[in-house]
Amino acid sequence: MATTEVQFEDHIAHHGADDHDHDHEHHDNFITKYIFSTDHKMIGKQYLITGIFWAILGGALSLIFRLQLGFPEMQLEWLRPILGKWITETGSIDPEFYLALVTMHGTIMVFFVLTAGLSGTFSNYLIPLQIGARDMASGFINMLSYWFFFLSSVIMLSSLFIETGPAMGGWTVYPPLSALEVAIPGSGLGMTLWLVAMSFFIISTLLGGINYITTVINLRTRGMSFSKLPLTIWAFFLTAVIGLLAFPVLFSGALLLIFDRSFGTSFYLSDIYIAGEALPNVGGSPILYQHLFWFLGHPEVYIVLLPALGITSEIIATNSRKPIFGYRAMIGSLLGITILSFVVWAHHMFVSGLNPFLGSIFMFLTLIIAVPSAVKVFNYLATLWRGNIIFTPAMLFSIGLVSVFISGGITGIFLGNSAIDIQLHDTYFVVAHFHLVMGSASFFGLMAGVYHWFPKMFGRMMSNRLGYVHFWLTFIGVYLVFFPLHYIGIAGFPRRYYSFTNFDAFSGFTDLNMFVTVSAFITFGAQFLFLFNFFYSMYKGRIAPLNPWRSNTLEWTTPLNPGHGNWPGVIPTVYRWPYDYSKPGSEEDFIPQTVPYALTPESNLPHEDELVDREKEQDAIVVDDNQS
């Protein structure tokens, strides 16, 4: 606590009093610089690297179960060295292990890759840099947040290797299945580890979240009002707010599950006869768990999506060389989504036995949330219109994001409609839907962000060509993998099925399933282009120019490899919004946020001319300082 306060005051001091002396922060040894670092940039990179590790693992798990779905007859004896007894005598995957794979794949992708890897990386890395702060409000809490995440990762990973296998009840871990070890072996130690890991994960998210929120509210540089914040920051800020409100509910849900599992309570359990005996539990309700889970679970999809939308807003504006269209409407939609995301959770429970009247309410609320999402899409389109578009790999991934966001969003309109959801719920249609709108969209946002901010992170450029090939293979790949699942879903194929041969109704589409599996392998393979590009460029890439994308935001005013404290001198003052691209009258097609209106009389709009005088009054000294 003491450290926290000192640091906090330290930053206030830097921030307020234009303190030039940061030399005391530069004596880092290996441990404090790379491991127990409190520098937000290093923590962001730690999140990124850990996230990449998880993404490879999560992807690899999906390939194993895709093999089972695409080629059910295939001999998988060669996997025995890795999977051991989970390969049956006949050389196929054990049905319980199949469920374990699906569960771990979902958990890893949603929480460890797209929550920690995306939000953790970019909120940490970009918030101080883009709002003009020396660091997060509390570097120490920030460090704790990473290490709780790391601890959580270690526990979750270890659950893959235990005798009875990891959790097997799906990433939603609905009780009673997840509460009773006799129901499935994964509900034993594996599930305990899952719950412990998730508890640490939640702590990590909360620690990160309060930090992001405090930092954005308190540490913005002079002139950086909320109406001048880049959309990235708005998105990270609101994401943190959602997380802060939603994750504690998951925590309580998990806690009650822990009680039911270990201490004989009956929150979720009632009227159960299993393995030849009637359990003593009465009065609980499995539906209660579903409410608690989805009260987080639905906001969670926006926790993974909003940062991606923020990142692409920034990248699309920069590379269209145009202001983002409807800056205010974009913020408005983010706010709308934030609020509405809390009142739609029960659309996951239309056929759970929920009161049909509640079903109607949640159908109305759910379809309202489609409106701000549609507005965002139209605004992206309007931003592209009559731009002067430069296709960096980041830009391609951003356009790709808009595409998968549309495709996946549209199927959301089907599923949000309770009458249609009766048939489609828990079929492959849902799998197609969320892989596009949540999985692919957020993944594309992550990729776009890495390509865009790599030069800032590592001071070097990634190869564009490899980036292009990577993009096109990935973009076409995800469509070839996930689009066909819609047909399979409309045909009624249920999800989390080990095999479809037991049913006449689900015996078709073997060719399509094969095709999807082959496409998944190609798409996964294409990610190695990225990995190579990423690690190679880190050491061997071309040295980056200071502002490679000619962008307006503050991070590009820092030195090539910013040290602890980000700006060697005074933190620059901000005079304008971040989207003055291609302003009429201006020589260049961008005007950074740090350029006062006083210096750009040729391009000022009438109301901006009026601001010139106020700029002088307030910031005369600072402006001088900057130029000396």
Place this chain on the structure above:
Amino acid sequence: MFEIIIGIGALLVLLIIYMIFRVFTLMNVVKGNDKNQDDERVSVNNKINAWMFMAVLFLGFGLFFWYSYTRFDEYVLPVASVHGIEYESIFWITTAVTGIVFVLTHILLFYFPFRYRFKNDAKALFYPDNTKLEIAWTIIPAIVLSILVFSGWRVWSDITEKAPDNAEVVEIVGYQFAWAVRYPGQDKQLGDFDFRLIDAENQLGMDFTDKASFDDFIPQELHIPKGQPVLFKIRARDVLHSVFVPHFRLKMDAVPGMPTRFWFTPTKSTAEMRAELNDPEFNYELACTEVCGRGHFSMRFIIVVDEPEEYAKWYAEQASWLSQNEEYLAKIPVELREVAMISAGIEDKTKKEIKEEVKASF
């Protein structure tokens, strides 16, 4: 079929790799190396990427429409219930409306990058907002969505309405890893149950202190009459399961401790469906759609839709569970045993047996 799709996929991938590498080599030859990229704001790659958007747009839509058209009968299951017809209509209305949005937005999304790709002498239009436009594209989706919601809500209300009084009641119980069904018998009343009464024979925990239980029967197949409302009363014995009959557009979770229900009216008998599909093997299938453990993928149960007369005949032929498990008579309070034997049809059987014994003794 599979070869064609795989072929197209592989071709597409190869084409992209080829195009991009091809241009790289050309570029290298022309420029010596690619470091001069810095002098110009964009390289020739910008044009290639722009064209790629057009190529993907046309190929993508081509594949989409072709596959959706040629495989239509495979992914759209025939409908066999009254509300299923309503379901189909809102499904296809939603598909049409969103399909148009999907196509239009994608045309713009891929055409704009192509059309407005970077040109050295061009300048982007500084166009930060347009309130009217933004209001328009907030209101229009809102209206369209309202219409969709409203039609969905009407169908939802119909489906979830209270079941008619004359509905045929069938109880469906999910357990690891199968289904059991129970019929109310001649009295049309399902007997009570209690999970604590479950044992190796009495798998559904029927409570034989309740008179309504005596004539309940538990058959191996689920029969329902065509054209009459049917009410499924659904429960689970151990973990969550979910009753899903794709041809009826019917799904409802089975929850331990909280019975649920779903009612509907089947419109095509199994025989009619067999004729329609030209598949003498066809059967309606009930599947589980809530992950429940190892055997989740194998919880299949056959549903037979009969003509009403056939159904009545089948129903009358079913022997009560009690009559097949007479030892449970012992669990019935003494004063009710007489009644139990009558309504379970046991007495009849014993009388017959006695007659036969008498005959045999002569």
